[in-house]
Amino acid sequence: MTKIKVCMVGCGNIGADLCIALQKGNIPAEIVALVDQDVERARVLVRTFQLEAKVCTLAEAVEDCDFIVECASAAAVEPVLRAAIDHHRDCLIMSVGGLMGHMELYEEAKQRNIQVRIPSGALCGLDGIRAAMEAGLHSVTLTTRKPPKGLVGAPYLTDNNIDLNGLTEAKIIFEGNALEAVKAFPANVNVAGALSLVGIGPKETRVVVIADPNATENSHEVYAEGAFGRLKTMTSNLPSPRNAKSSYLASLSAAAELRAAAVAYTSHYAET
Numbered sequence: 001m002t003k004i005k006v007c008m009v010g011c012g013n014i015g016a017d018l019c020i021a022l023q024k025g026n027i028p029a030e031i032v033a034l035v036d037q038d039v040e041r042a043r044v045l046v047r048t049f050q051l052e053a054k055v056c057t058l059a060e061a062v063e064d065c066d067f068i069v070e071c072a073s074a075a076a077v078e079p080v081l082r083a084a085i086d087h088h089r090d091c092l093i094m095s096v097g098g099l100m101g102h103m104e105l106y107e108e109a110k111q112r113n114i115q116v117r118i119p120s121g122a123l124c125g126l127d128g129i130r131a132a133m134e135a136g137l138h139s140v141t142l143t144t145r146k147p148p149k150g151l152v153g154a155p156y157l158t159d160n161n162i163d164l165n166g167l168t169e170a171k172i173i174f175e176g177n178a179l180e181a182v183k184a185f186p187a188n189v190n191v192a193g194a195l196s197l198v199g200i201g202p203k204e205t206r207v208v209v210i211a212d213p214n215a216t217e218n219s220h221e222v223y224a225e226g227a228f229g230r231l232k233t234m235t236s237n238l239p240s241p242r243n244a245k246s247s248y249l250a251s252l253s254a255a256a257e258l259r260a261a262a263v264a265y266t267s268h269y270a271e272t
């Protein structure tokens with residue numbers, strides 16, 4: 001079986017979940033290079049999954065791969081996009097919030113026919129938003145509800161001295177547009193980025209973040225109105241089996257995107 005050669009940037013929770021997905025053997029892809037600012041995390045994946053992959057820098061990794069997966073952090077997005085553009089590689093960007101700060105590189109990649117895949121993440125309903133855009137949308141709102149511990153460390157909380165300890169009932173802690181939301185909660189609302197890129201854009205997409213001490217799951221509700229009518233979707237996410245702070249569906253969406261990229265690439269390869 002022809003396999004797409006993957007360089008993975010970021011060897012944490014989503015990286016490990018992708019290794020598990022690839023271990024099943026039904027995605028025509030193999031990891032050939034691993035990049036992480038903490039080299040030991042990359043080595044752990046090599047040992048755990050018995051990968052025949054080298055642990056190296058992004059510059060070295062990109063030479064040997066067909067496809068780059070970014071599942072690291074907002075800071076990793078710019079170098080990954082630059083490497084994708086310079087070496088003409090398609091890529092998957094998981095840190096969609098980080099992508100919002102580099103829209104010029106995203107546009108440059110598209111102009112050069114490089115596919116930058118954006119996952120649906122822990123959200124459903126993007127198919128309807130995409131279709132509705134054909135006739136135009138008037139408004140799109142994402143309401144994200146999380147237990148307070150899932151929001152710990154967010155810059156918005158620290159910058160505004162917001163202490164969620166002792167919260168006894170659900171509280172709206174943020175309202176703004178998607179661009180503001182991904183800066184305020186870079187690790188929590190990547191889905192706002194995906195929703196706004198498919199829909200009416202980062203400045204027009206409204207985001208509400210609720211800290212709810214009674215919530216046991218991370219949930220995302222999308223409400224949109226447009227020429228088509230109205231839609232409302234609700235996704236209640238169980239945590240990833242290996243990381244309580246991350247939604248399992250986010251990792252599954254990464255695997256689904258990698259599968260789609262690999263199938264498209266290997267079909268093209270078979271034709272030529």
Ligand SMILES: NC(=O)c1ccc[n+]([C@@H]2O[C@H](COP(=O)([O-])OP(=O)(O)OC[C@H]3O[C@@H](n4cnc5c(N)ncnc54)[C@H](O)[C@@H]3O)[C@@H](O)[C@H]2O)c1
Binds near residue numbers: 121190
């Ligand atoms: N699109 C979505 O819906 C969605 C959902 C969940 C997480 N995410 C994002 O995906 C990314 C990975 O999530 P995770 O749960 O696997 O995180 P994680 O913290 O478990 O793992 C991240 C790994 O990347 C490494 N890393 C961080 N910055 C780096 C850099 N600049 N260069 C190289 N390595 C770097 C870290 O050392 C770590 O090993 C995060 O940015 C997160 O916000 C997106």
